[in-house]
Every structure is written in structure tokens, then in C-alpha cells.
Amino acid sequence: xxxxxxxxxxxxxxxxxxxxxxxVVATARxxxxxxxxxxxxxxxxxxxxxxxxxxFHLAYDVSGQEQVAGLDxxxxxxxxxxxxxxxxxxxxxxxxALQAEIYQGTISAVVAAPQRLSSVILGYGVGSMLFxxxxxxxxxxxxxxxxxxxxxxxPAAALLALLCLYAxxxxxxxxxxxxxxxxxxxxxxxxxxxxxxYLLAGFFVPRSALPDWLHLVSDVLPISHAxxxxxxxxxxxxxxxxxxxxxxxxxxxxxxFLAGGMAGLRxxxxxxxxxxxxxxx
Amino acid sequence: MEAVRGxxxxxxxxxxxxxxxxxxxxxxxxIKMLSTLLIPTSGTAEVDGFDVVRDEVHVRRxxxxxxxxxxxxxxxxxxRENLRYFGRLYGMxxxxxxxRTHELLDQVGLTxxxxxxxxxxxxxxxxxxxxxxxxxxRPPVVILDEPTIGLDPAAAIEVRSLIADLSPEHTxxxxxxxxxEADALCTELAIIDRGLIVAAGxxxxxxxxxxxxxxxxxxxxxxxxGASALLNELAGLSSVLDISHEVGACDxxxxxxxxxxxxxxxxxxxxxxxGASVRAIEVRDPTLEDAxxxxxxxxxxxxxxGAGEDPR
Numbered sequence: 001x002x003x004x005x006x007x008x009x010x011x012x013x014x015x016x017x018x019x020x021x022x023x024v025v026a027t028a029r030x031x032x033x034x035x036x037x038x039x040x041x042x043x044x045x046x047x048x049x050x051x052x053x054x055x056f057h058l059a060y061d062v063s064g065q066e067q068v069a070g071l072d073x074x075x076x077x078x079x080x081x082x083x084x085x086x087x088x089x090x091x092x093x094x095x096x097a098l099q100a101e102i103y104q105g106t107i108s109a110v111v112a113a114p115q116r117l118s119s120v121i122l123g124y125g126v127g128s129m130l131f132x133x134x135x136x137x138x139x140x141x142x143x144x145x146x147x148x149x150x151x152x153x154x155p156a157a158a159l160l161a162l163l164c165l166y167a168x169x170x171x172x173x174x175x176x177x178x179x180x181x182x183x184x185x186x187x188x189x190x191x192x193x194x195x196x197x198y199l200l201a202g203f204f205v206p207r208s209a210l211p212d213w214l215h216l217v218s219d220v221l222p223i224s225h226a227x228x229x230x231x232x233x234x235x236x237x238x239x240x241x242x243x244x245x246x247x248x249x250x251x252x253x254x255x256x257f258l259a260g261g262m263a264g265l266r267x268x269x270x271x272x273x274x275x276x277x278x279x280x281x
Numbered sequence: 282m283e284a285v286r287g288x289x290x291x292x293x294x295x296x297x298x299x300x301x302x303x304x305x306x307x308x309x310x311x312i313k314m315l316s317t318l319l320i321p322t323s324g325t326a327e328v329d330g331f332d333v334v335r336d337e338v339h340v341r342r343x344x345x346x347x348x349x350x351x352x353x354x355x356x357x358x359x360x361r362e363n364l365r366y367f368g369r370l371y372g373m374x375x376x377x378x379x380x381r382t383h384e385l386l387d388q389v390g391l392t393x394x395x396x397x398x399x400x401x402x403x404x405x406x407x408x409x410x411x412x413x414x415x416x417x418x419r420p421p422v423v424i425l426d427e428p429t430i431g432l433d434p435a436a437a438i439e440v441r442s443l444i445a446d447l448s449p450e451h452t453x454x455x456x457x458x459x460x461x462e463a464d465a466l467c468t469e470l471a472i473i474d475r476g477l478i479v480a481a482g483x484x485x486x487x488x489x490x491x492x493x494x495x496x497x498x499x500x501x502x503x504x505x506x507g508a509s510a511l512l513n514e515l516a517g518l519s520s521v522l523d524i525s526h527e528v529g530a531c532d533x534x535x536x537x538x539x540x541x542x543x544x545x546x547x548x549x550x551x552x553x554x555x556g557a558s559v560r561a562i563e564v565r566d567p568t569l570e571d572a573x574x575x576x577x578x579x580x581x582x583x584x585x586x587g588a589g590e591d592p593r
Contacts (some may be wrong), residue, residue, distance in 0.1 A: 019372055026369035034357045037398075105352020109414070112316045113370035114341040120370075274320045276313065 020119040027123020028130060031093065035131055045131065046138040049081050053142045056080075056204055069206035071235045075150055078143035079234055080203035083165060083227045085132050085139065087201070090169040091176075091194045093128020097121060098177060099186030108279050111269075118265055121177040125170045153237035160240060161229035164250050168222035171254040175261030178268035181278075201227050222253035284310035285476040288324075292469070294421075295449030299467030300456045301569065303581055307476040308456040309349060312426045315454070316346045329422055329452075342371070345420035347411050349427040349456075356400040360391050360410050363399060364417055371418035378417070385413035389443060405436025412443050416451070423451045429462060441466060460569040460581065470569070472576055480576040484569060491571035494522075497536040497544045498565065502558040505532045511555050518551070520544040531560055541566050 035041045060066075060073045068076040098121065101107040110120060143150070152158045176193060183189045198204065200218040207218050207228070218224045229246035232238035272278050285307035292298040300308045313319035315326055317337040325332060331339040347353075354363050361382055368378035386392045389409035399407060408428060415423055428444060429437040444466055447453050457463050463470055464484045471481040480487055505511055508526065515536065516524045520543035527533040538544035541564045552559060573581045 037357045276319045
């Protein structure tokens, strides 16, 4: 088959991909525009973390536990809530975004464009995380209201740890993105991925409480190390110099997820296009 | 299951090439392969000189695809926002996107509704926006999969008018099950059935090859006066093969002919000279439906209104 066979020489651009950063920004914008149009989503965003935090705080309060792994219990919960928000953004934003495209009927148009699919996934992740910023702020304010003992002596270190948390979650999002392309059970997959990380990354119970074998599994997740770094900077006043091991572990495991995810995405994209199931629900 | 097999065709630059066939014939499968969404199990395909498997990014940059069905747009976004996003997906800079968005919204008649959410658009408006989206990056090749399916007649006419204007700036490949649409729009056509191209050529060539007669039916007021001589004169016309005469309250003549236009002209001239008053005329030229029938041995079955294409 040949369409537009001609004697005209077509100039091939030396760089076939468009500006991927612009695709990320544009996709994030589309995400925000789509979800900002849904009042329930806008209200639910900040309300959820407030209720979850309050619930866990009361549970710890009832049990009389003021410290968790040597850290202030309420502060520990707030950091865990930040981790939960960023991780949820990843699962429901980045990975699940491809399924949302299938439901919307736009997946074919998106894949038929020359951009990298990973840029679209990344854009959805960024958009989802931006959308969750008010929830993040509510979590911190709730922490203050509940008497959290934040000990941030090096704000730059705390900010760096938070950024690492975001970055590593985006890497994991790309890591799992291909699965969402392949699976037609996105909600089940999202829930399947979401739950275990709550436990493994030490969001609401300390990682030190995990059995040894589970601790090893936990170490594989970049988010576990990023949350450790946040605990240290936000609740123990650690400086950048004191969290390098956690940052290094976050970077290393994130790169593994990113590299594996990119390769997996290409492979699964190929599989889906061979099967012809790209746009099937 | 093989959705298509042994399909081979070439589309000339700047033409509108149609793939005509019933539901499940393999039209959408062919389009998905050309638009790199489906990797063929064997064979090769090129778009604008680039292989759809080896050079998929190059193919995607040169291609604008309108996928069938009523989906494919972000309903919560405005028409303008949809175009802006798809412009970004094709790597266009912001100022160029703004310019193209303005041009295209004007071209498809949606300027005044550009800021409204797509969910408030009618089906016809959505399809016009689809076309604008398909053209946002000025692709040399445009593929349109069933662009008028499910549209009301007025909206379908508008969309067809837009499609007609795409050539010769764009090379257009149009998939349709609508015979009249294919006949009116396409420079060349391939009739596809059960995964095979069963006939190809210009609409005129396909119709000419159809194994049915051209006929001119003329009904006169009252019985023919001097019928025998008149029938002899009509039968002797150069464009007429034979003639049949049905006697009734109003006599009817059927001229089987080589060229219906000439037969009509000559036949009417004869009748006027004889003083007969013509009550009704019907010209039956072969249609693409006849061409389909001739190529496949069975009648064309259009899909139910609003039905989609094959799922692959």
C-alpha cells in the first residue's frame, strides 16, 4: 500500500520528536482543565486527606501512642499523607490516564501523534500532582491544627525531599504506564498498585515495623526512600548532607523504574498495536 | 482472523481516494495500519514515502487521521482547547498553533462556538471540529474514516463540502460505506469486501464496468399515437440498443441504451416531433452499488444508522 506516492522529495526533520517538555506541560494543562470542570473532584481533593488524617490521628490518640519510630506521631502521619497524595496522583493520574483516554475515545488520536507516549503519561502525572496541591496544603494545615511537631531546620532539605518524592513517583508512574495500556481493568489495576505501597512505603506505619522480607521489598520502591528523607528533614531537622543516602537510594531505584518503564512502555505499545486492542475497552 | 489480505493500492498526491465497502469489510483495519495503530502481520505500507512500521514517527508527522465514531475529542474542553492540545501533540509552537486554530475554526464554521465545551456541540459540529483537529499540523496526507456516519443529512453535506475542499492541498484517503459520498468526492476508488479489494478505478470506470444496462424510461400522456412507426424510429436511434413498450392509461417506453444522455436527447426529440406529451422521465445509469454487485455477486448492505465500523 502506498498513500501519496509522488516524485516530490519530502524533507525529513533531523529530530523526529516534537518538544516533549511542551507536550508534558500541555497534557498537564489538559488534565487540570478536565478535572477542574468537575466540582465533585475539586471538593473531594482536599476533603479526603483531612478526613484520613483525622481518622489516623484519632486511632493513634486512642491507642495512646504519641511517637512512631522515635518521631512525632502526628507529624509522621502528615508526611505519610503527603506520600499518599503524591502516590495516588501517580496511580490515578499518570498510569490511569491512558485508560481515561481509551474511555474518552481519544487514545487513537493521541497515539497516532508523533510525540512520545511517556511524555503524555508524565504530563498527566504532573497535572494530577498540581491538582492535588490544595490537598497537600490542607494536609499540612491539618497537621498544624492537630499539634504536629514539625522540626524543619533546613527548609531547602525538606523541599528537596518533597521534590524527590514527586520525581520518584513520576518515574514509577511511567514504570507502570505500559500496564495500563495493556490492561482493560484499569480501576482494579490502580487499586492493586495503590494499596500495597501505602504499607510498603511507610506512610502510616513505620517501615521498621515491617517483617524483614517485606522490608526488602519496600527497599526496592523509590518512594520508600523519599518518604524516609521527608521524615528526617521535616520531623528531625536533617540537612541535605544528612539525607544523601536516602536521596541516592531514591535516585537509583527511580532510574531503574524509569528505564524499565520506558522499555516496557515501548514493548507493550508494540504488543497492543500488534494485537489491535489499543482502543478497545 | 485475517481482517484484510492482499490489499494493494497507491494513492496519487493531491487526490481523494476512497475505500468503499460494507461493515466489516476491512476499511478501518486498513486505516489503522496506515496510521501506525495496528502493525500488519505481513506486507508493507508507505505513507508519503515512509514505511508505517519502520518509520512510524515520520508517518505520524505527515498524517492527519479522523477516526470513525463520535468520540475522539475532549468533551470537557472547548473546541479551541482541543485544537491547541492536538497542535502540541504534533510539536507545533504556540504562535503557529494560535494561527492555525484561528484559521481552522473559521474554515469549519466554529469561530463563534470556539470557547464552548465540546460536550455542548451537536454531532455535526463535533465532526467539523474533528476535521479541524485532523488538519491542525497541515499534514500532507489526511485519512478520514467514515466522516459522515451518524450525521443528519444537512450536517453530512457540510462535512462533505469540507472534505471536497481538502484536495489538492492534501492527499485524502476516505473510508466510507456511502455510495453517493464516494461517487461525489473521490477521484479514485477501491471497493473492498471481506478483506479484499474487489474492484478499483475512477467512479466512472467502476460504474462503466458494472454488468447492468443503461436505461431511459419515458412515460407519455395517454396512449402513443402511431405507436408502431414511433417505436421503429426510436429503435433505430444510434444510442439505443432496444426498446420495450408498455401499454396502459399512460404508455411507458423503456430504452435500453449505450449512452443514456444521448438516448434521452434523441428519444425526446422523436417524441416531440410525433406530438406526444411526456409525463415522466427516469434515467437509470449504473451506480457504484451496481459496481459492487458486479464485483462481489451480492448486494451492498449499508450499516444501520449510527453503526460503527469493524472493531479492529
